[in-house]
Amino acid sequence: MNAKKVSLKDIALKAGVSTALVSYVLNGKEKETRVGQAIAQKIKEIARELNYQPNHLAKSLRSGKTHTIGLILADISNPFFANIARVVEDEAKKSGYTVIIGSSDEKADKAWDLLNVLITRQVDGFIIVSSEHSEPHIHYLKERNIPFVLLDRHFPDLQTDFVATNNYKASYDAGVHLAKGGYERIGIIAYKTDMYHMRERIRGYKQALQDHKFTFKNNWLKEVQFENIETEVKIAIDEMTSSKDPVDAIIFATYGLAINGLKYINELMLKVPSDLGIVSFGQAEVFDLYYCPITYLKQPLELLGMTAVEFLLKKLKNPEEGVKQILMEATLIARDSSMLKPT
Amino acid sequence: MNAKKVSLKDIALKAGVSTALVSYVLNGKEKETRVGQAIAQKIKEIARELNYQPNHLAKSLRSGKTHTIGLILADISNPFFANIARVVEDEAKKSGYTVIIGSSDEKADKAWDLLNVLITRQVDGFIIVSSEHSEPHIHYLKERNIPFVLLDRHFPDLQTDFVATNNYKASYDAGVHLAKGGYERIGIIAYKTDMYHMRERIRGYKQALQDHKFTFKNNWLKEVQFENIETEVKIAIDEMTSSKDPVDAIIFATYGLAINGLKYINELMLKVPSDLGIVSFGQAEVFDLYYCPITYLKQPLELLGMTAVEFLLKKLKNPEEGVKQILMEATLIARDSSMLKPT
Known part of the structure; x- marks a missing residue:
């Protein structure tokens, strides 16, 4: 992203007010400062004019919640997974979560890259269709208390949440x-x-x-x-x-x-x-x-995807939630x- | 993510050195400080023991480059797009880029959410299969100089990079x-x-x-x-x-x-x-x-996906690169x- 970032200071200078005041107004806290409505309005207009882009990233670093779920698929070109991705997205959206997807092509090293990219991007948790030899990823997530649910595939020797078919x-x-x-x-x-x-x-x-x-x-x-x-x-x-x-x-x-x-x-x-x-x-x-x-x-398919989202959201609300495992029957x-x- | 984050200070305390020294060592700058190899080794070991997780997010905030591409699809359950996603991933990986994907279900509001989630996640640029009524997104990206290439669908009245079929x-x-x-x-x-x-x-x-x-x-x-x-x-x-x-x-x-x-x-x-x-x-x-x-x-399909990645990577290297538009022939x-x- 190459645009020169507009800062709170730029807006403050143009509006002739303090940076702190701009910050209050743009964070919706004008009531706390008794700032006049006209000034608040002016600050907002200048922010719009200058194309001010709030730094959500810094914000979510502070709040620790991004309302984003990482979905790692084993193979996006398999219609079973592509369709389950759609179910997961729809279900997550109902609770205000956005899903970002990566596909590992059944390769553990690609899955590992994706996991790290998405952890860096501060997703709140993961739904994972595991690829072979990816047990270390599970250990990694568990050690770091990063919430996750395995979908469609699981490792019987590892104690994790999972939603899969019998x-x-x-x-x-x-x-x-x-x-x-x-x-x-x-x-x-x-x-x-x-x-x-x-x-x-x-x-x-x-x-x-x-x-x-x-x-x-x-x-x-x-x-x-x-x-x-x-x-x-x-x-x-x-x-x-x-x-x-x-x-x-x-x-x-x-x-x-x-x-x-x-x-x-x-x-x-x-x-x-x-x-x-x-x-x-x-x-x-x-x-x-x-x-x-x-x-x-x-x-x-629908129930698998919906239940995986349900399990993950429960875990996000309450990290102490017990381990949940379901094997569903195919017809x-x-x-x-x-x-x-x-x- | 609920794990108590291990800080540089925690490591410094345990190693009996300054926080600054830990920072130098863990950022691979030990040569600049003339720190002994034994101390550097000790610091790294303690970091490993404590499961220290460097804050990549803060790091990429500073560098402004994440080597991540956002791919927004119109419908992930359409095998044409699912397969093109796989091509884009493979091609991007060759240049060291990871692709994160979102699907808009042909809905402009969902595409807008995804765009914002991924901008917040600091992707370097976008490849977008547009949905109807999403012209404002294009304007938004252009105004902010966020690099992007439209794939498979484009807007003839908007001057943008695109790769599509005739x-x-x-x-x-x-x-x-x-x-x-x-x-x-x-x-x-x-x-x-x-x-x-x-x-x-x-x-x-x-x-x-x-x-x-x-x-x-x-x-x-x-x-x-x-x-x-x-x-x-x-x-x-x-x-x-x-x-x-x-x-x-x-x-x-x-x-x-x-x-x-x-x-x-x-x-x-x-x-x-x-x-x-x-x-x-x-x-x-x-x-x-x-x-x-x-x-x-x-x-x-392959050529469409590969060319979209090529165009975007050129733009990322050189933001002043001219507009590139290609209509490819179907057979x-x-x-x-x-x-x-x-x-």
């Missing part, structure tokens, strides 16, 4: 649903990550197989790297469909995996649901508009993509 | 393409707004009709409200397809309009491209994965949705 149960439901739909060789494509939400999705899937007496084959579980998703999803599908135990159905553990997978399934001219049954996590218009509407696990929305035989 | 040409191309594809009664669904980019899309469409000697009917142009998109798109399609001059093709002026339109076209069991030809603005996976792949106007990606007869 991913184990959701994935279990997907497996059971495909088994009931007539599929017997069900695979899953997930991300290669230690993140708990992803481990839970794999665990739920395996449990569903076990409960249906299907013997899990190593070839049915593929873990691909986020950075290399397009190529690796193709390889995964090739391997899953061409082995001696080819899958007849695939669970996609995220929206991004599903999009890439469906494009490749089209290229291969595999028909959904007859050649391959599909259930996906995430939600997006594409699941409605695909030639064979896709069965998906609908996460309570399986059954469509044509997961029915091999009519049940 | 919307007139893109829409003209869509009309011509549909005419060549055999359609003769081409309609357009746009937003009801005075925003220039939308007026240009309508103007280009009309010009294409005129150049093909098609007489434009009022019923072929529908303008719906952003807040009421789902209902109004349905009404628009009902009216366009059931009048005495029913359309045989529709141009959707945005991605959001297309998604809502395609859902309703499916409900009505209208077949694309035989009952209705389709061309859409925006880009999204859904256009690839729809049963009939959708012809769309591919905006140079029509022809698919099955716009071919009634083979050409």
Whole structure:
């Protein structure tokens, strides 16, 4: 910002009054000084003329409250997070809070930069969709008593507030649903990550197989790297469909995996649901508009976002508030993509 | 932030040295004071032990540079903007800038709040996707010499830096393409707004009709409200397809309009491209994965985002830099949705 800053002194000089008086008037404290209304009016007009810009930053340094929430997303280009950002903003606005957003692209170092930039900017607290290896950030925030709520992903070994989906149960439901739909060789494509939400999705899937007496084959579980998703999803599908135990159905553990997978399934001219049954996590218009509407696990996006804001605002009001943790249930929305035989 | 802040004095007391010395050491100026390395080391260790957190905010108040860019989006839940945000972040990071994002939901008052929150947070400059009626924001930024670049949307009557798409040409191309594809009664669904980019899309469409000697009917142009998109798109399609001059093709002026339109076209069991030809603005996976792949106007998303960052960084280096304006061309990606007869 390159404009020469107009100071209280500039205004005082022009108005022919003291700097203290200008400060009182511009901070809305003219009553305390018995200053005449005409003078107050004059000071305000001069401030406007000179384009005086109050230094909110210095002000919030003193008050320690900025009514701003930092929202750190793992990936802004994922519609699930983009939509949850909108919910968080709407909900925060109802309580007079503005949300500033950063996206870490699933990279812990970028998340760390953002965290520091926003701490420096004096946000009152954070809502965070964590990326892998970002546990130290949690420790950092806790040590400094900076209020935060984890959203969508959490670390089971760390005692923090969080609002997330019961991913184990959701994935279990997907497996059971495909088994009931007539599929017997069900695979899953997930991300290669230690993140708990992803481990839970794999665990739920395996449990569903076990409960249906299907013997899990190593070839049915593929873990691909986020950075290399397009190529690796193709390889995964090739391997899953061409082995001696080819899958007849695939669970996609995220929206991004599903999009890439469906494009490749089209290229291969595999028909959904007859050649391959599909259930996906995430939600997006594409699941409605695909030639064979896709069965998906609908996460309570609105409720997740709203509850995260609620938890954070409670914490801001009362820092001694106890730890709040919620796992919400996803709903399986059954469509044509997961029915091999009519049940 | 509720932690008792550790001050330089706390460290000085514990180290048994002066506060000034602590300040010198922690600001990396120990050479200027001839302080022994052992003492410097001790001071740094104590600072670490006590979790001393330097006040970056006060520091950036002095230096006037924060290496932070504010990105204001019109709608974060629109994948076009979410993806452009990712490009802007990546590009800014290459030059050591962090991006903080806000979304205005197409509302000028929300954009105004965000602008002020981010100015208060001392961002060095802005990249802005403007919402309707936000011209006063532009004047405000200009008066204060706050550097900014408009992205994707601009105001032709205001002299500002901008990076946008040639919307007139893109829409003209869509009309011509549909005419060549055999359609003769081409309609357009746009937003009801005075925003220039939308007026240009309508103007280009009309010009294409005129150049093909098609007489434009009022019923072929529908303008719906952003807040009421789902209902109004349905009404628009009902009216366009059931009048005495029913359309045989529709141009959707945005991605959001297309998604809502395609859902309703499916409900009505209208077949694309035989009952209705389709061309859409925006880009999204859904256009690839729809049963009939959708012809769309591919905006140079990466180039738009990268150029906006480039313009802003130039301005930050040299505030006297002249005004930079670029209109980039969209590319029509022809698919099955716009071919009634083979050409």
